[in-house]
Amino acid sequence: MSISARPASHHDLPRIAQLFDQYRQFYEQAPDAELARRFIGERFHKGESKLLAALDEAGEIVGFCQLYPSFCSVEAAPIYVLYDLFVDPAARKGGAGRALLLAAEALARQDGKARMDLTTARTNHAAQALYESLGWVRDEVFLAYSRRLAS
Template identity: 30%
Template sequence: MTIAIRPAIAEDLPLIASLIRALADYEKLSHEVRFDEAVLGQKLFGPRPYAEVVIGELDGTPQGFALFFHNFSTFEGKPGIYLEDLFVKPEARGSGLGKALLSHLAALAIERDCARLEWWVLDWNEPSIGFYKSLGAKFMDEWTVMRVDGKALLRLGGNA
């Protein structure tokens, strides 16, 4: 079985959209998927891309993806890579594709002089947690995620 990781191109948008929906289904969050595919395409492949996507293939067939973007560490004084989503289709799990996707991102982080590669994982997702730990990932237990969205974001932004 041949594993290949390649940068996504605009023509991959329907594939990316379907993989995002499959990820949401796996995470029991399909009800949270609200993107408009055309807007997603603009944000990924338009004049100012906000994120990058790589496609993971097995024997030339797309079986997974990683969507990521740069963040910045003020303490390190360097950028990092934040992995927003990583997904491998159930039938391709155990093939090494997930590790290949993460290894690709780690190599990009090194190439781009990043201080780190980081992501979130759902606390109930034991298979993924075990997999990530086996790669040397560690929990950031001292940090709590905060979010402002929807009406609260509009309210807060309206005060600027």
């Protein structure tokens, strides 16, 4: 299977929103197609994230990646946080994840980012193997914390 990756366009948003809804379900969130459509659309139209689409040889979108611009204070440099990456289960093991990661790296270099950061579930061994095969290094020094805020 021949896979390519490119920046997403406005016309790609409906399909990417479908995949985003599946991505959220992978992380044990309830299905919500409208929430997925709204969230992806807002990030895209406000320029708050960069979206990449993976396409199969027929030109169908089979995966996506979303990058958020941020900064590393220690390095005093801009970075991307690769927050979302998802490939349709039917298209997995065909190179879409790899194509998205390589396209994200190329975009980060083009945009002058010092590095990219990501987190993944401890149980997502397939993704971890892919990241490490592309030179991503697991952080063994820092622990990640989060705090849920009341709405």
